[in-house]
Amino acid sequence: MLDTQVCDIERRIESVIAQEENSATKAKLLQSIPGIGPVSAAMLIAEKMPELGMTAGEAAAMTGLAPVSHDSGTMRGTRAIAGGRKALRHVLFQAALAAACHNPVLKPIARRLKERGKPHKLIIVAITRKLITIANAILKTGRPSQPQIGS
Template identity: 60%
Template sequence: MNTVSSEQVIGIDVSRDWLDIYCLPDRKRLRLPNTSEGHAHVVSLARRRGALVCFEATGGQEWRLWASLDAARIVARQLPPAQVKAFAASRGTRAKTDRIDAELIARFMVFRPEAGRRHPTGKLRAIRASTSKRAQLVEMRKRLLVQIKAHEKLATAGMFTDMDVELKALLDTRISELEERIEQAVAADGTLAETARILRSIPGVGPVASTMLIAEMPELGAISGEQAAALTGLAPIAHDSGALRGKRTIAGGRRALRHVHFQAALVAANHNPTLKAFAQRLRDAGKPHKVIITAVARKLVNIANALCKARKPWGLQGA
């Protein structure tokens, strides 16, 4: 990996057609096409400067650039848009232009040099793509079941029964196929298989939650509990101003991971002896259900992180 200067940062706002670039510390700006030629120019620029390159997650538009940077051994980070947006708000920035965004991305990286995720390995990319597709199909099935239930109350209820049954069966099959593909990919890698075994030893963490943690949080076991909670969007955020003290809320993080983690927390609150007792103490204190499950989810990810760091399963760690 190339040597990176702590003062040299290149922030890039990535769109479908363009790369809007802001360089620190000299505040240089330029616009390049989001093409192979543009990517090569960014690689050359970063190499000359010894700079760290950073950009927001944009739903996939940044992946070709990211792959080019990784192939050239340029240090690059993908940043959560919610964190950059919060940073912009803290600076009083409200305008929305590409040039401003590129500067904010670069300055956020200077402010939070540990933020963002590195380019995942090819195997992790494949697992992440499969877990994302599975989540999409599960959401489609959920919506279909809601529609079926709503149609049952209509006079035309029976008109589409065969079609609905066929569509649900197809979704069930595809989801099962993806789950099998994910299982095989994890099992084929010794380190990932061991991590999955550790995670699944925790009462409440099943195959879906464990593979989602592996795919979406490869940092697990190498970070602090506070960082793990922040990455899943489970760290409480204060809303205080002057003498006012607002409620603590959760936000940001990796949304798909947080959603699955909440499902695991619901199971753990009833079947994990440690977390069941913890949840009961919160109930006895009069805490609302959502607050309890959020606290359980936060504690669950901290346990998962600690066990992965120790490389020991639940029972052997005395968790």
């Protein structure tokens, strides 16, 4: 019963996106990025991310992917991500997991970070930030993703 309801809701979301030409175009462009599927594209469109069109740093901050310092006086704390749109960030984390394995541009970056001994969460956050940067660039140019094989 739940599977039927999920399928029905997914069809409704696809229908709503397809009805508006601008949203349908954005969804098609976003889904051209390896790692971003229908759910991630729908979430990016639903959140009406104004960050897509901003600088990479601004987009990262709006999605809660920018490092926030925990400093006080002479004490230097560790940096952690905070704020932004939590639901969107979690969907993008899932997209980043797929991109780290299947995106020919992002896979080598994830591999290099892992070889340097970076923690798994740091790798996923880095890939997520790169994914937002790529999505931003693709929506600005209006051209679908064409990953460079062998990077």
